[in-house]
Amino acid sequence: MSRSLRRGALAATAIVFSIAALSACGAGNDAQTLEVRPDNAAVTVDDVKIQNALVITQPEARVKGPAVVSATVFNNGNLPQVIESITLPGTAGTVKLAAAGGSGPITVPALGSVVIGGEGNASAVIENGLAEARTGGAQKVVFKLSKTGDVALSAFVVPSAGYFKDFGPSIVPAPPGASPTASASASAEGEHGAGEGEHGTEPSGEATTAGH
Structure with missing residues (x-):
């Protein structure tokens, strides 16, 4: 085999191994692509940074029920700040705020952060849902x-x-024509029984203080 042919064969072999390696990276349950999360909204104004902001609705589009706002709020200032309200301009949605544990204002500590949404965290519940959002x-x-x-x-x-x-609503009504699921019924009973906050559970954590 001539030198030029040997070089061509080696190049072709290298290309085959490269394609195989790339294919392996995207295969299986542990593929790196499965770890990719969608980019979420973020904004910084003065000492405040809000990231991972989402409006999370009911699992089924045809189900009427509460929605929530989820986000992480950072305070890089030297003084604590209170989240006085969260509004949704252009909609009829009204947001009820509650600190971790289900009562009191949401305070973002100095040089700290607060997670809104998820069990044990502060909550921002759109009680009448958000019909305008798609x-x-x-x-x-x-x-x-x-x-x-x-x-x-x-x-x-x-x-x-x-x-x-x-991170979504704790009350999930059954779709029209269906019987309530055990999880939906338990969630509703837990929330009404506790009478506090979005999740009706004991807090598992408070606002964290972290240096930035």
């Missing part, structure tokens, strides 16, 4: 803080399913 779209959300004032951003609207299930 899954896959974006909704303007305004956070009003005691010192910074209004901080606005556009949050993606997603259903309470898959990765977002643990």
Whole structure:
């Protein structure tokens, strides 16, 4: 075999191994692509940074029920701030805020952060739902803080399913014509029985203080 032919054969072999390696990276349950999460809304105003902002609706589009706002709010200032309200301009949705544990204002500590949404965290429940929002779209959300004032951003609207299930509404009514599921019934009983917050559970953590 001539030198030029040997070089061509080696090059072809290298290409085959490269393709095989790339294919292996995308195969199996532990594929790196399965770890990719969608980019979520974020904004920074003065000392306040809000990231991972979402509006999470019911799992089924045809089900009427509460929705929630989920986000992480950072305070890089030297003084604590209170989230006085969260509003959804252009909609009839009203948001009820509660600190971790289900009562009191949501305070973001100095040089710290607060997670809104998820068990044991602060909650922001859109009690009358959000009929105007469509899954896959974006909704303007305004956070009003005691010192910074209004901080606005556009949050993606997603259903309470898959990765977002643990951050979605705690009350999930059954679809029309279906019987309530055990989980939905238990969730509703837990919330009404506790009479506090979105999740009706004991807090597993408070606002964290972290240096930035």
